Amino acid sequence: MKQHAVTYELIKECRRSGARLGRLHTPHGTFETPMFMPVGTQATVKTLSPEELYDMGSQVILSNTYHLFLRPGRELVKKAGGLHNFMNYKLGMLTDSGGFQVFSLGALRKISEEGVMFRSHIDGSKQFLSPEVATAVQEDLGADIAMAFDECIPYPAEHDYAKRSTERTTSWAQRCLAAHTKEDQSMFGTVQGGMYPDLRKLSAEQLTELDFAGYGIGGLSVGEPKAMMYDILGPTAEALPKNKARYLMGVGTADCIVEAVNLGVDMFDCVFPTRVARNGTAMTNSGKLVVRNAAYAEDFEPIERGCGCYTCRNFSRAYIRHLFKAEEVFALRLLSIHNLYFLLDFTKRIREAIMGDRFPEFRESFLKNYHY
RNA sequence: GGAUGGGUUCCCGAGUGGCUAAAGGGAGCAGACUGUAAAUCUGCCGCGUUUCGCUUCGUUGGUUCGAAUCCAACCCCAUCCA
Numbered sequence: 237m238k239q240h241a242v243t244y245e246l247i248k249e250c251r252r253s254g255a256r257l258g259r260l261h262t263p264h265g266t267f268e269t270p271m272f273m274p275v276g277t278q279a280t281v282k283t284l285s286p287e288e289l290y291d292m293g294s295q296v297i298l299s300n301t302y303h304l305f306l307r308p309g310r311e312l313v314k315k316a317g318g319l320h321n322f323m324n325y326k327l328g329m330l331t332d333s334g335g336f337q338v339f340s341l342g343a344l345r346k347i348s349e350e351g352v353m354f355r356s357h358i359d360g361s362k363q364f365l366s367p368e369v370a371t372a373v374q375e376d377l378g379a380d381i382a383m384a385f386d387e388c389i390p391y392p393a394e395h396d397y398a399k400r401s402t403e404r405t406t407s408w409a410q411r412c413l414a415a416h417t418k419e420d421q422s423m424f425g426t427v428q429g430g431m432y433p434d435l436r437k438l439s440a441e442q443l444t445e446l447d448f449a450g451y452g453i454g455g456l457s458v459g460e461p462k463a464m465m466y467d468i469l470g471p472t473a474e475a476l477p478k479n480k481a482r483y484l485m486g487v488g489t490a491d492c493i494v495e496a497v498n499l500g501v502d503m504f505d506c507v508f509p510t511r512v513a514r515n516g517t518a519m520t521n522s523g524k525l526v527v528r529n530a531a532y533a534e535d536f537e538p539i540e541r542g543c544g545c546y547t548c549r550n551f552s553r554a555y556i557r558h559l560f561k562a563e564e565v566f567a568l569r570l571l572s573i574h575n576l577y578f579l580l581d582f583t584k585r586i587r588e589a590i591m592g593d594r595f596p597e598f599r600e601s602f603l604k605n606y607h608y
Numbered sequence: 609g610g611a612u613g614g615g616u617u618c619c620c621g622a623g624u625g626g627c628u629a630a631a632g633g634g635a636g637c638a639g640a641c642u643g644u645a646a647a648u649c650u651g652c653c654g655c656g657u658u659u660c661g662c663u664u665c666g667u668u669g670g671u672u673c674g675a676a677u678c679c680a681a682c683c684c685c686a687u688c689c690a
Binding site for chain 2: 504
């Protein structure tokens with residue numbers, strides 16, 4: 237077994253659920269799990285400064301290989317001294333491999349065993365991403381964690397296709413590891429397998445053998461019912477080694493996070509809080525609140541009473557709604573701050589609950605009060 | 609006082625005899641958003657008992673099988689002339 241630059245330390249397991257309390261040791265610090273990672277696709281968490289992220293308790297953040305590869309390009313980021321220097325974020329960083337773009341840019345791409353041909357959504361030019369290219373680009377970007385290049389398939393998908401795709405993800409994972417040389421960076425593999433338990437199990441086993449530093453669970457929350465996601469997630473997480481971090485990719489919302497923690501997941505990322513914020517929706521302990529709606533025109537309460545975020549400490553629903561109606565950019569910032577704070581604080585409360593041996597109670601009371 | 613242009617659904621604005629409850633935009637209202645092609649997208653937007661009925665295009669009256677569209681008078685608005 238090789239020495240990884242990023243390691244997971246299991247601190248405590250909940251005795252009445254799958255929840256785990258842990259620490260992620262990285263070249264840029266040690267971080268606590270379960271953890272939510274804000275997404276900064278293009279080397280910026282949209283609308284926010286690094287200082288604002290630190291203030292809300294942000295630990296590891298995400299950036300995206302595909303997007304930075306297209307613009308500004310790997311050479312430029314490398315010349316800048318890597319992503320940390322380029323965007324001046326001093327804590328943990330993870331780059332997604334571009335595997336999700338294989339899914340989300342479905343109309344603009346062609347997959348082969350060798351890799352994926354993309355038609356750039358920016359200028360239409362042809363671009364090629366393979367396990368080797370994605371790994372090399374991620375080494376140039378220099379995040380603490382690089383993700384193996386995978387294929388994220390849509391839901392629904394035929395078993396036959398899911399099987400071939402899962403096998404491809406495994407062979408791509410091998411190629412990624414073989415190509416990876418950067419010593420102060422670790423690589424996580426990504427489990428696929430669609431909504432098929434047999435494929436999930438196979439994928440988890442094959443990737444575990446490859447001894448990645450941690451494991452992403454991909455291909456979930458792509459449109460399937462939540463119950464199905466949990467059904468797949470539980471066994472998948474269980475099939476992964478206990479001494480490695482488990483990262484449910486692309487999730488999400490508070491209810492999904494608490495359920496996934498319950499099933500043994502340690503890390504999360506999602507565009508949901510920031511995207512939804514820019515579209516006028518706030519996340520709260522009782523579910524979403526569309527602050528843009530007329531109901532809040534004269535509501536001078538904060539988004540959520542008792543919330544410690546900058547937005548809630550200083551501004552009312554009525555004010556934020558006004559900013560949205562007037563299309564003022566401050567509105568986007570205020571809700572982005574609140575939503576990220578909410579999830580970061582939420583995972584903190586989850587950690588405290590696990591530590592205090594009351595995670596099942598925490599989960600139950602949270603879900604009871606939460607409206608979808 | 610005279611001349612010309614004009615008054616269209618919350619606003620702007622198209623429409624000049626039937627295919628018009630009336631284009632398009634704005635405003636308003638609501639919904640969606642889960643490893644970011646997203647400060648985006650979608651729907652509603654005269655009223656109602658909603659595959660049908662009713663009311664509406666400055667006002668009143670008229671022509672016509674049929675009028676926002678044609679005619680008359682009147683009331684407003686804009687510009688110009690006195």
